[in-house]
Amino acid sequence: MATTTITAGKDAHTAPDLARAVALVLVPLALLLAFGRWAGAMVMAPGPWLGVDLAAFEAINTLPYTAVTAALFTVLNNPGFDYLVPVVALLAYCARKPDAKRRLGWAMAAVALAMGLNVVATWEVQRAGERERPFTVTASARTPVQACGSLLLSGMRDATTDVQSCDDPVQAGVLRGRDWRTVWEGYPSFPSGHMREVAALTVVLGAFWRAAGTVAVLYTIVVGFSRVLLGAHFPSDVLGGVIMGVLSGGTTLAVLAAAPRVGAAALERPRLRHAWHWLSSSHRPEARAARVLLIGAGMVAAGLVMAATPGAKNVLDLAGEVGGWIGV
Numbered sequence: 303m304a305t306t307t308i309t310a311g312k313d314a315h316t317a318p319d320l321a322r323a324v325a326l327v328l329v330p331l332a333l334l335l336a337f338g339r340w341a342g343a344m345v346m347a348p349g350p351w352l353g354v355d356l357a358a359f360e361a362i363n364t365l366p367y368t369a370v371t372a373a374l375f376t377v378l379n380n381p382g383f384d385y386l387v388p389v390v391a392l393l394a395y396c397a398r399k400p401d402a403k404r405r406l407g408w409a410m411a412a413v414a415l416a417m418g419l420n421v422v423a424t425w426e427v428q429r430a431g432e433r434e435r436p437f438t439v440t441a442s443a444r445t446p447v448q449a450c451g452s453l454l455l456s457g458m459r460d461a462t463t464d465v466q467s468c469d470d471p472v473q474a475g476v477l478r479g480r481d482w483r484t485v486w487e488g489y490p491s492f493p494s495g496h497m498r499e500v501a502a503l504t505v506v507l508g509a510f511w512r513a514a515g516t517v518a519v520l521y522t523i524v525v526g527f528s529r530v531l532l533g534a535h536f537p538s539d540v541l542g543g544v545i546m547g548v549l550s551g552g553t554t555l556a557v558l559a560a561a562p563r564v565g566a567a568a569l570e571r572p573r574l575r576h577a578w579h580w581l582s583s584s585h586r587p588e589a590r591a592a593r594v595l596l597i598g599a600g601m602v603a604a605g606l607v608m609a610a611t612p613g614a615k616n617v618l619d620l621a622g623e624v625g626g627w628i629g630v
Contacts, residue, residue, distance in 0.1 A: 323560035330556055334419065334549040338426030341542050345492045346430045351538075358537045359436050362530045363444055367458055374528040375446050375455040379482070384496055384525055388503040388518065389413055395511045409510060412554050416502040419550040424493070427546075432490035436536055437461070437483055445533035448480040458533075459483075486534055494535045494543035500525050501547025502554070509555050 365371075378384055392413070396405035437443035441461035449456040450468035456479035459465055466478040489495065504518035526540040535543075 323563045327553065327556045327560050330549055330553040331419075334423050334546065334553055335426050337545060337549060338423040339429060341493070341545075342427035342430040345433050345538060345542070355536050355538045356436075356440065359530055360440065360442060362527070362537070363436070363533050364442065365531060367444075371458070371531060372455040374524075375448075375532055376453050378496075378525055378528045379446065379448075379532060379534075380453070381496055381499070384500050385503060387521065388500065388507045391514060392503070392507045392510055395507075395514070405510070408558060409506070412506045412510075412558060413503065415557060416506055416547075416550050416554040417499065419553055420498050420502055420546065423546050423550060424498070427493060427542075428490065433492040433539070435483075435486050435491045435534070437533055438487075443533045445486075446482050447477050448482065450479050482532075482534075491535055492539045492542055493546050494526070494529050494539045496529055496534075497522070497526050497540050497543030498547045498550075501544045502551040503547075505548055505551025506554060509551075 392409050393406060396402060396409045399405050437445050444458040444460050447456045447459055447465055448454070457477045459477055459481070464476050465481045466473055466476045467481070468479060470478070472478065500522055504522050508515035508518050522544065526544065529535045529540050530537055
């Protein structure tokens, strides 16, 4: 039996090919949303595994305070740094290639889509409620206090530690600085936002730059360990964030793989091909206005994703904070 095609011609795309491309997008997307809803309900329900989770948290979080703790805080605690590392590596790699313009376009689209998918999946997670941070569950949890006017760690506190803000007068023997508990209390514990975004971004990075895959995995592991060591998350929060990020990254790669096929098939239809040519090439005022509107809609969508992603906002906050220190 002859294969049914969308249109005749040497570049025609078969209906089964397009169906497979769409299925490769829908399957990981469905898994991502299903995992989000299931995991959100699981962490809010009582069960014996919660005791194991808490014990694992306490074992890691109460490790002796060393220079490693201070270094992990300074380098990895602020999400701005964590996300910039894989993004900058990805864009730098693409910029060195002969077809840099095309690669950079696809890379930036992948980053935006992965972040957006993480936001949508997190909405599914939080249908069941918001999990409390570890330091609200156990008094022994240690969390960081950041030194005033720097990225350095001033010290670690527990439930009994007196902490003084940077605006208060200096008192001898009192830990002084930015108490990160007050920051983290505004966000649910599950899933770890650091791990959700880092895992998604490293999946994208590994797909574009295969040689960086091993380093990207090690980087993800170190970030995950630091989230528990610093008292921000339970181990299950970290694991949930990694799974969600991997599924978001995988869905993003499936969309990138399917987009050329679907786009080419769409352009084989005369009306769509004519509309695309008019939109992309026409110098008529109406076409220019349409392009401006589409660009504006894209910027609004990107802004909404950033507003819904605390880590993306932290990149801008960090830039402003560092700029203030150096007098920019």
